[in-house]
Amino acid sequence: MNLKAGDLLHVTRAASVQFGKPIIFRLIRVLPYPTYDRWAWLDGYQLNEKGDAVERREIFVQPEGLRKLAEAKPSPAPLAPRLAPRKAPAQTSPRRTRATPA
Numbered sequence: 833m834n835l836k837a838g839d840l841l842h843v844t845r846a847a848s849v850q851f852g853k854p855i856i857f858r859l860i861r862v863l864p865y866p867t868y869d870r871w872a873w874l875d876g877y878q879l880n881e882k883g884d885a886v887e888r889r890e891i892f893v894q895p896e897g898l899r900k901l902a903e904a905k906p907s908p909a910p911l912a913p914r915l916a917p918r919k920a921p922a923q924t925s926p927r928r929t930r931a932t933p934a
Contacts, residue, residue, distance in 0.1 A: 833895045835862055835874070838904025847897030856883075856901065863890065870894055 835841075837860055844854040856879040863873035872895050877885035 833898060833900075835859055835872075835895060835898075836904050837861055839900055840879075840902040841874075841876075842899040842901050843891065843893060844897065844899070846899075847893040847895075848891070851893075855879075857889075857891065858885065859904075867892070870896065 839859045841857045841859060842854060843851050843857050845851055857874070857876050858879055859874055859876040861875050863875050865873045867873060872893060874891050874893060876889065876891075878887045878889050880886045
């Protein structure tokens with residue numbers, strides 16, 4: 833299975849026995865740790881029912897036991913830099929002259 837950052841994964845016992853209670857996992861990256869053949873360390877966030885991240889985790893799984901719920905979306909094209917807003921010219925008030933004694 834080709835995993836990439838942003839993938840939404842359903843992690844069950846098929847991926848590792850520790851997941852008797854399945855979780856939803858948003859992948860940050862596949863960690864470069866040495867592992868057994870067909871196993872991988874994943875870094876990401878466990879999500880709740882609403883899709884909110886509740887805990888950052890590193891999990892040890894068999895990628896073939898994972899189920900992708902959603903593919904990572906491609907990054908949008910970078911926005912053009914914004915120009916700083918122009919400053920309005922400073923308003924000058926009429927000069928007050930001091931009355932001179934006669």
